[in-house]
């Protein structure tokens with residue numbers, strides 16, 4: 001009747017699950033101050049994981065052909081994102097830099113930001129997020145070279161102790177002409193040592 005284990009639960013079921021978790025941690029979901037919490041948590045989940053309801057392949061739109069600009073270097077810097085790690089469902093957040101040597105198509109800055117948004121608003125690993133951004137940009141724009149650099153802080157790490165609070169992670173993915181030594185290019189462009197915004 002309910003369609004089995006693959007059926008997407010309804011909102012009431014999701015809110016009931018939050019009440020179970022509240023009881024699990026020792027809180028009383030009947031307490032007046034917690035009455036609206038399940039509803040707010042499910043609202044937040046809808047927002048944080050909206051990326052599951054969009055196809056990243058659709059986001060880049062109709063690519064803009066510019067054969068006369070082939071070979072030009074385009075940098076899109078500091079596209080901020082927030083995501084959630086698939087291990088703890090804890091937030092991690094930071095910025096994405098994209099460096100692209102134009103091939104078949106020009107990148108639209110709004111489209112790149114939308115792509116980051118769709119991929120980040122899912123359960124992720126920073127490493128996979130970096131690779132997926134590169135995969136989709138490579139497939140859609142067919143650049144001569146592509147470098148994606150992601151720098152992020154992970155709350156599942158920073159909440160565990162003061163010595164880990166300032167730690168951050170950088171991941172790089174190079175494609176085409178930039179596949180060989182992405183870290184050399186990143187350093188040359190000053191993408192190396194900058195700490196992500198707190």
Ligand SMILES: [Zn+2]
Nearest residue numbers: 085087088156
């Ligand atoms: Zn984690």
